[in-house]
Amino acid sequence: MSSLQLKDLYDGFRDPDVIKGYQKVIATDAQKLSRTINIMEVCGGHTHTIMKYGILQLLPENIKFVHGPGCPVCIMPKERIDHAYVLSQQPNVILVTLGDMIKVPGSNGSLQDARSKGSDVRFVYSPLDCLKIAKENPDKTVIFFAIGFETTTPMTAALLDTVIKEDIPNILLHLNHVTVPEPMRALISDEACIIDAFLGPSHVSVISGSKIYEEFPRDWGKPVVVSGFEPVDVMQSISMIVKQFIENRCELEVEYHRAVSREGNLKAQAMVDKYFQKVDFRWRGLGDIPQSGLGLRAEYDKYNAEKIYDAVLPKEEIDDHKLCICGDILKGKASPPQCSIFGTACKPTSPVGSCMVSSEGACSAYYKYGNLI
Numbered sequence: 062m063s064s065l066q067l068k069d070l071y072d073g074f075r076d077p078d079v080i081k082g083y084q085k086v087i088a089t090d091a092q093k094l095s096r097t098i099n100i101m102e103v104c105g106g107h108t109h110t111i112m113k114y115g116i117l118q119l120l121p122e123n124i125k126f127v128h129g130p131g132c133p134v135c136i137m138p139k140e141r142i143d144h145a146y147v148l149s150q151q152p153n154v155i156l157v158t159l160g161d162m163i164k165v166p167g168s169n170g171s172l173q174d175a176r177s178k179g180s181d182v183r184f185v186y187s188p189l190d191c192l193k194i195a196k197e198n199p200d201k202t203v204i205f206f207a208i209g210f211e212t213t214t215p216m217t218a219a220l221l222d223t224v225i226k227e228d229i230p231n232i233l234l235h236l237n238h239v240t241v242p243e244p245m246r247a248l249i250s251d252e253a254c255i256i257d258a259f260l261g262p263s264h265v266s267v268i269s270g271s272k273i274y275e276e277f278p279r280d281w282g283k284p285v286v287v288s289g290f291e292p293v294d295v296m297q298s299i300s301m302i303v304k305q306f307i308e309n310r311c312e313l314e315v316e317y318h319r320a321v322s323r324e325g326n327l328k329a330q331a332m333v334d335k336y337f338q339k340v341d342f343r344w345r346g347l348g349d350i351p352q353s354g355l356g357l358r359a360e361y362d363k364y365n366a367e368k369i370y371d372a373v374l375p376k377e378e379i380d381d382h383k384l385c386i387c388g389d390i391l392k393g394k395a396s397p398p399q400c401s402i403f404g405t406a407c408k409p410t411s412p413v414g415s416c417m418v419s420s421e422g423a424c425s426a427y428y429k430y431g432n433l434i
């Protein structure tokens with residue numbers, strides 16, 4: 062049997078006729094629903110697909126979407142961004158992070174601003190790129206400001222694994238990794254929660270396996286369908302959720318079975334467990350969520366930038382801009398156009414809140430594809 066190719070993940074999954082076919086099925090099935098159902102897409106990648114392909118416009122009135130907290134940039138509280146800013150200003154430090162993190166404003170500005178003031182800030186596509194930077198700059202300390210969900214965590218663990226095995230003396234980590242089930246649980250425990258079902262993330266589930274969602278239908282009465290990223294995937298997953306409601310079922314189903322298994326990538330999970338442990342984490346907009354983050358195990362303290370630079374790192378929590386409603390958006394209580402500065406004072410070129418920074422952020426996706434301003 063030939064192995065899975067990249068094109069197998071999207072071939073045929075953008076076909077307009079198939080999308081229209083699902084639109085009809087969903088419209089017919091939705092007439093049998095006794096009430097409106099609110100589906101939360103947990104993952105920022107799904108938010109992007111939903112907006113890019115106009116999926117909201119293809120759905121009947123009684124199927125609504127709630128945009129969840131699934132973008133690692135959007136959920137980063139300002140004080141963690143301030144950590145990155147302060148670390149970048151330390152003598153002989155090169156601060157390295159992933160993509161959009163560089164643009165998020167903290168209380169002193171963004172990492173981009175820090176760079177314009179002389180800090181050495183770099184962004185990379187893979188944590189392992191830090192190895193080359195460290196080897197080329199032996200007299201500098203490379204601090205990797207690690208962000209992301211279960212998808213990127215194994216790559217940070219692989220970086221640490223190499224640092225230890227190759228005895229590389231000048232790489233430290235500042236961990237900001239978070240996990241998906243805890244905020245899902247926090248959201249549905251909130252009395253104001255309006256979520257009826259979840260569209261489960263794609264990449265996260267490839268690593269963690271679908272097993273991490275089993276509690277949601279079983280213990281919370283919320284169906285989950287793990288969906289691929291393409292528009293056909295999303296339409297098929299919505300259809301699967303609607304069918305569960307009209308057939309009175311409440312289950313975990315996997316639409317993205319071409320890449321997701323129940324167990325996930327056990328090797329990657331073992332690598333993460335070896336170096337990291339669950340810790341409490343404060344989420345932007347959602348507040349403190351117990352055991353929702355990952356920290357370095359104590360035996361790896363000598364690689365922990367948060368411990369080593371503890372004396373200079375700011376400790377206080379910082380509130381968002383008073384007009385920014387990112388928190389309500391991440392909780393699914395509001396949508397971006399309800400923000401009074403959406404598209405005016407806050408745009409992708411001058412973001413006020415984090416949801417406008419990342420392409421996976423709900424505000425940015427609405428601004429780019431929503432045709433609303």
Ligand code: SF4
Nearest residue numbers: 104105106131264265
């Ligand atoms: S990393 Fe992947 S799964 Fe996680 S939010 Fe981004 S797109 Fe979704």
Ligand code: SF4
Nearest residue numbers: 385386400407414424
């Ligand atoms: S538009 Fe900007 S200020 Fe308003 S909620 Fe979104 S990110 Fe925050």
